[in-house]
Amino acid sequence: MDISRRDFLKAYAAIAGALTLKASGLMRMQKALAASGEATGVPVIWLQGQSCTGCSVSLLNTIHYMTIDNLLVNELELLYHPTVMAAAGDLAVGAAKGAAAGYVLVIEGAIPVGAQGHYCHVWEDENGDPVTMETAFDAFWRNASCVLAVGTCASYGGIPSGKPNPTTALSVNGALNYFGVCQKDYPVVINVPGCPSHPDWIVGTVASLLAGTVPELDGDGRPIEFFGSEVHHNCPNRGQGDKAKVLGEPGCLAGLGCNGQQTHADCPVRQWNAGAVGGYGVNWCIGGGNPCQGCTEPGFPDAMSPFYALK
């Protein structure tokens, strides 16, 4: 808890740019901030659909911009998060339902709409009837200042929507379209994909929201700051001698199934599992000798499968 909010925002000025939150969303967020009090932080409601909780666990690894204790104590008020919140049952659900409009809504996991949504229940209503993720999402996006789709499942459907998509799993935008939400009501949606998503991508995006802006997004709704170039473009194996013929050999992995040429992410530079504030990671997929699986792309996993081209 060693960074003040001002330092955090300053450090983040490079990213906060481009688009300003839609006036209605910004107003809602400012109202919510006023209601919750500057001291307690931006209110966040985090719903898990068809998720593995991997993105939440990944977020716990945050350190480049700030550590998780700093984020939760000083920057956010995490009103609802199934994996970390103290409350359970009605007490927990009440915390979400009682939130003032303007919270940031985070969706982790896909939203299944098959079987009337019954493939995923998130809680019960006052009559003891199960509430589906589909219903909960449809209730909570309306009062959100913006919706953060964290991870590839929420961003694009991900593995739950992989062929044959047994539960009709949808992304955040997919569900909003399924609901038939019209353009004038459509919320600000930011995709922060990755399987799991990188903590810096999540925290960095949150930081720009704290500054009242939406980072510039690419055609797939991702912040360009993090997803602006292909993995291959910055890969240290690029142009370095022979191509690897067997896993574990040095050299470009293109011949073994690497998806780095069509995958957008800053993994080669940022890397994963950093050990210091402001630092970069200790390793990444290709650094570990394995081809990029393309986990930040809308086509993951079907367009990337099979992951290996082994002869």
Added chain:
Amino acid sequence: MATIKIDPMTRIEGHLAIEATVEEGVVTDAKSSGTMFRGFENILKGRSPLDAPHLTQRICGVCPISHGMASCLNLESAYNTSPPANGRILRNLVLGANFIMSHILHFYHLAALDYVNTDGVLGGAIDKGPWQPHYVAPDMVTDPATVALLVGHYVQALEIRRKAHQMGAIFGGKLPCAPTFVPGGCTAVPTAENTAAFRGLLAEQQNFIDNTYIPDVLTVAGAFPAYFGIGSGCGNLLAYGVFDLDNSDQNKLLYRGRYTNGIVAGVDPTQINEDLKYSKYDDAGSGLNPADGVTEPEVGKTGAYSWLKSPRYQGIVHEAGPLARMAVNYLSGDATAIGLIESVLGTNPDISVLFSVLGRHAARALEAKLVADAMDGWLDELDLGQSSYEKVSIPRGVRTGIGLTEAPRGALGHWITATSRGKIDRYQVITPTNWNASPKDDLDQHGPIEQALIGTPVADMDNPIEVLRVVHSFDPCLACSVHMLRPGKEKAEAVVYTRPSI
């Protein structure tokens, strides 16, 4: 008689539902169900088997490495191959890192808030979400010095568990979800430099486990002695074993074995069957071994209350997890496990106290030490600068495989049948939470968590903290919601659609 319902159950991975019937302040019946279904086994069908270690890691973001390990062992079994020593050791090191991460996360961040009232601590800095609101119980620790100590360690444990992931990423590529796990070994290469970095981070983990984690578990145990007698469960334990010390599948740091009706015995995976009487699947598939398992959903099935199947060993209910592993090693004469358990319980202890809420927490903490200390030795066995992967040639013809390992929360098995054209025909997974959170079986025997809940006292129906403590002690891993029916609130039929996290 009243039934109470908590929905959702929080501070677990995934979606679980539990209903408990309470008579005169004691739970007399319980139902455990899961509420999320993705259809992983169907999504895997038709894909390349080599995709499975990566796709199945996404079954669970808390214990992905265990799925990666189970899947690699499964394919190596199907292809009749095994990894070079470097590959076996690197995979063990990454899995060990994730075990330590998961155990520390579980005690401090998922379980501890059941025991400590955090109101006003740190000058009120955490009197907000996600720490507020919370249940209140008169027995929660409120002594300011102890609360401050434990909350301080909660914060410190956030850093330590992050560093455990950092350590695992050195050979795993990244965490959660390690890309380097492949049949044939591990694609990372150990060097003097990365091995030294790993060792430095490991020393920090060992220091925290020895001087903070284990003492804190003992502090909580000292404050809640009744919980050595609550949540005893079914009394039978099952461990597939984990951390292979060679490629024989016989020599493991944590042994394969079971404790059934008071007797230690071996494990024959063909004796595992999955019952479906209370599961939302067609009864025609009931009682099958997972190698032949079928998953035919039947949404409206009368009497069914869960999407979990009920795995049983020879028809007998077994609990999986750190308690099972530590007890099997202890009862099999492993000197390290004996030393660790006796350091807590004294010489020649009555180990029945381990069959309890606190026994599970203690076993988890002691296991973290056992694993971390062993990892230090494994680093010395690495052949630095040498490949950790041996190219796998995929034989022709229909292949079947089995991969048995352990997740932090218990026995994990993967089963595959691959077609002659090299595609997945059948992929079945039984997770530890499948064992622990299973519904009743074809013989109407309750699952382990259900049995542990029955007999649990509940003092205040509006603050059913005792139920949380029992359920959390199993460290269930499924997208869960615990249902307890409130007094006077009509019990709704639980409509649930899941096998945990699959």
